[in-house]
Amino acid sequence: MKNNIATLTGPFTQIITMQNTPLRGPVAEHHLHIVNNAWIAWSEGRIGQIGQYKELLEYYSDYTLNINEINQSSVLMPGWIDCHTHICYGGHRMEDYSKRLEGKTYLQIAKEGGGINRSVRDTRSATDSILLESLMRRLAEMGQEGVTTVEVKSGYGLNVEDEIRMLRIIHEADRISKINIIPTCLAAHMKPFDFQGNNSNYLNILSNELLPWIKRENLSSRVDIFIEDTAFSPRESLEYLMRAKAMGFDLTIHGDQFTTGGSQVAVQVNANSVDHLEASGDEEIQMLAKSNTVAVVLPGASLGLGMPFAPMRKLLDQGCCVAIASDWNPGSAPMGHLLTAASIMSAYEKISIPEIMAGITVRAAHALKLKDRAIIEKDRRADLVSFPTNDYREIFYRQGRINPSSIWIGGIQLEKIN
Numbered sequence: 408m409k410n411n412i413a414t415l416t417g418p419f420t421q422i423i424t425m426q427n428t429p430l431r432g433p434v435a436e437h438h439l440h441i442v443n444n445a446w447i448a449w450s451e452g453r454i455g456q457i458g459q460y461k462e463l464l465e466y467y468s469d470y471t472l473n474i475n476e477i478n479q480s481s482v483l484m485p486g487w488i489d490c491h492t493h494i495c496y497g498g499h500r501m502e503d504y505s506k507r508l509e510g511k512t513y514l515q516i517a518k519e520g521g522g523i524n525r526s527v528r529d530t531r532s533a534t535d536s537i538l539l540e541s542l543m544r545r546l547a548e549m550g551q552e553g554v555t556t557v558e559v560k561s562g563y564g565l566n567v568e569d570e571i572r573m574l575r576i577i578h579e580a581d582r583i584s585k586i587n588i589i590p591t592c593l594a595a596h597m598k599p600f601d602f603q604g605n606n607s608n609y610l611n612i613l614s615n616e617l618l619p620w621i622k623r624e625n626l627s628s629r630v631d632i633f634i635e636d637t638a639f640s641p642r643e644s645l646e647y648l649m650r651a652k653a654m655g656f657d658l659t660i661h662g663d664q665f666t667t668g669g670s671q672v673a674v675q676v677n678a679n680s681v682d683h684l685e686a687s688g689d690e691e692i693q694m695l696a697k698s699n700t701v702a703v704v705l706p707g708a709s710l711g712l713g714m715p716f717a718p719m720r721k722l723l724d725q726g727c728c729v730a731i732a733s734d735w736n737p738g739s740a741p742m743g744h745l746l747t748a749a750s751i752m753s754a755y756e757k758i759s760i761p762e763i764m765a766g767i768t769v770r771a772a773h774a775l776k777l778k779d780r781a782i783i784e785k786d787r788r789a790d791l792v793s794f795p796t797n798d799y800r801e802i803f804y805r806q807g808r809i810n811p812s813s814i815w816i817g818g819i820q821l822e823k824i825n
């Protein structure tokens with residue numbers, strides 16, 4: 408009796424398994440553990456064997472087979488993980504961008520009615536269905552690039568009801584999209600324009616009312632805060648984060664974007680990750696290297712703001728675990744193309760192709776505490792992406808120009824994507 412179904416797909420010129428990729432420090436090609444000219448099998452959404460076609464036929468002789476022959480040179484790699492985005496929002500911030508190109512700074516523009524508060528107004532006034540539709544559209548764009556897991560933050564509601572509304576919409580998107588979504592509560596993005604009271608009053612409301620509600624409804628297991636002169640101070644943040652931690656939330660932090668202080672708090676609270684780090688200096692880098700906190704660099708924010716990149720080379724050389732994410736948001740990172748942003752940064756920062764790959768697979772999964780994906784090995788999720796080339800380096804060499812030929816999430820192929 409052939410009860411089980413297995414899908415055999417191949418042949419691939421290269422399967423980049425990522426099996427020997429270290430969690431920290433520099434990455435070389437041998438860490439990618441590349442298997443040449445092989446087929447792959449999966450069953451019930453989980454990866455099975457990698458090998459020659461005949462071997463797999465034999466191995467799966469008890470299965471009903473679904474054979475998927477690829478007729479062009481292709482490279483297979485794990486689906487990418489974008490571990491930091493803000494893609495649930497209403498409106499846009501084209502005025503901000505235009506003003507920046509005219510020479511104004513991010514912080515100046517915020518003071519003139521742009522910035523995060525602009526998106527808060529637009530998000531609050533957008534209907535649920537508009538927010539959901541635009542979120543789904545952005546997810547579809549990311550899916551086409553090869554991203555199979557996406558972290559999505561709230562953070563443009565900035566009151567209890569609107570933050571809950573955002574998180575529910577993010578959940579709904581997760582339910583209807585093939586892409587996996589990891590929701591994060593970023594109600595502590597900044598104190599919104601209409602809140603009467605100081606930062607501590609605002610954070611108290613979040614920890615007394617919002618976080619318990621999120622727990623009850625199981626809307627997110629992660630809490631984020633923006634530590635910055637214009638948002639929350641390290642001291643205010645520490646207190647909020649300790650409370651969130653005591654409630655069982657995992658922590659992540661927007662830190663060291665314009666000024667330092669955030670990474671120190673991240674290490675103090677043992678956060679999963681601290682993201683941005685454009686302003687981090689040697690002291691911060693050394694501190695992160697000694698910690699368990701993942702350093703997440705966001706080249707899309709540097710490209711959107713016209714500011715220097717985070718010191719990824721130094722972070723790696725000091726032994727940090729460094730992930731790369733898009734930070735796609737309407738303000739600082741409007742491009743939202745992970746591969747393009749990462750490829751351009753790597754040319755400036757001297758990041759090797761294996762290091763970029765680790766940053767958008769294994770290390771991004773680690774930032775999100777996901778242990779079931781990001782490596783092509785038996786029993787992991789069959790979240791996979793193939794590219795029409797015979798050399799994986801071409802994907803990064805062309806800096807985002809080459810689109811995937813196929814994408815599978817949990818073993819299910821996304822619709823024709825080109």
Ligand code: NIG
Nearest residue numbers: 523633661708734736738739
């Ligand atoms: O990651 N730095 C804070 N938050 C976002 C920007 C959000 C916005 O400008 O809307 C970021 O860059």
Ligand code: FE
Nearest residue numbers: 491493661734
């Ligand atoms: Fe961000």
